[in-house]
Amino acid sequence: MKAREKLIAFQTIFTKETLRFARIWMQTVLPPVVTTALYFIIFGNLIGPRIGEMEGFDYMEFIIPGLIMMAVITNSYANVVSSFYGSKFQRHIEEMLISPTPNYVILLGYVSGGVMRGVTVGVAVTIVSLLFKPFNIHSLPVMLSMFVLTSILFSLAGLINGVFANSFDDISIIPTFVLTPLTYLGGIFYSINMLPEFWQKLSLVNPILYMINAFRYGFLGISDISLLTSYTISGGFIVALYLFSLYLLRTGRGIRT
Amino acid sequence: MTPALSIRDLKKTYKGGHVALKGISLDVARGDFFALLGPNGAGKTTLIGILASLVNASAGSVIVFGHDLAREPAAAKACLGLVPQEFNFNMFEPVVEVVANQAGYYGIPRAEAFRRAEVYLKHLDLWDKRHVMARNVSGGMKRRLMIARALVHEPRLLILDEPTAGVDIEIRRSMWKFLREINNAGTTIILTTHYLEEAESLCRTIAIIDEGELISNTSTKQLLNTLQRETFILDVEKPLDAAPVLPQHTLHLVDEHTLEAEIQRNESINTLFAELTQQGIRVLSMRNKTNRLEELFMRLVENGAGEPS
16 A cells, blocks of 8 residues: 555544544533533632632632643543444444555544544633633643643553453443543642642652643643653653554454454 | 465464364456355355455465465455445445545545445445435445445455345345446456355356365356256146156155156156156146255255265
């Protein structure tokens, strides 16, 4: 397959994945926007003023980056895990497996769909947050790069979950019992400097902490973690998950007998 | 000239130890219309799964138009189109997108993909349904949609796994006509089917596999020539109490108006009629008890690889 043909195959998967979530925007884009708006109302407007400042910023300002990041993480993951498992369940993954499209193009196609949904929801949530609190962006390159890196990372994680899933239960276990707790404990609502030393150290094993903090740096210019560490951890996870995903596709785990 | 498909010593053992293929070797000539027959569980779908890269072979090789599927997968896959037994398209996509997306996976630009989708959907009477979600079209339309999808990249070898299962006779006949057309245009076709009159009518070569082994692989004509005797059903005018005793033929009484006669291949049916006429029995109509290929198929499968009797 020539490079141009691979590009067409990639564009086809990307378009198909984007149309998939766009067709059902009431289920995919709207709910996270509504949920995040509720967070802004409850934690930002109602409870926030009683908490006061966090790291020198209004509580509302402090939580905005984390809430945007939470929407990006959950939606990138959910998009790829449900789409990939759905394609296994309905067996239309076979359309790609029978074709000359290489495994890495299939992988990039699914991930690009996840990134697209993560970015779409992230932008929608950002626009909603502006209705509650206008904010300045400290570093646009840091903000945008973390936006994209995080959605790539969780799209890859969603694909791996989709490969191993054998039932619809299997695609909700990880998001419910692993992803959501890690996201909530990743410093969306608080700075880890507030925690006792033991919990501070324990928080450092949570990869989501690094992404939320780097993203917050892009908005507010503050972070509990150094930027270099955040980029290194995110990049390392992306490379590891990409290679593992590619290995799974190559060996046909869950998709070939 | 290299064959369209060359399979050598292909084996498949599933996890758990089930041996689905025990070393199949066969060639399919370019331009052939080739039937792959066998009872349920014979290994046909496993074989097709390996050709389509959906099942990993345990051993052996598959070469498609000179391209080894293991060593040059992209080149081999580009030559292949598959119409699977079960519906395997996205039920939540419009019909036209199912076809156009498949073209995209073969590197066909979007505009050309939609142009080809139009051609094949029109050919298969699906153009009016192009914007309908795939889940909302009828079973026969879904089958035709899979044919359109398999053809959109214009494969040189088309594999159809029971393409007419569950479709009415009118649609089946129109599908036969369409398949003959594309075969005449040069596409090599491999067909599996449980409708043996379909294989007899369409295919020039017939291979039969059973329990993972190839038990016959020859031209349809040669295969039918191996049938040593045929059984005919005769409808007679006047009711009979018992089967008439004839000098050269043995007849069985099915009911008072129906006789069953076995005719050896080298015998003339005229002799039978002459003997019946002598006894004053008038035959109103005559038909084969079963399709000839069906009779042969049953004997081959029952006798294993032995000579059909």
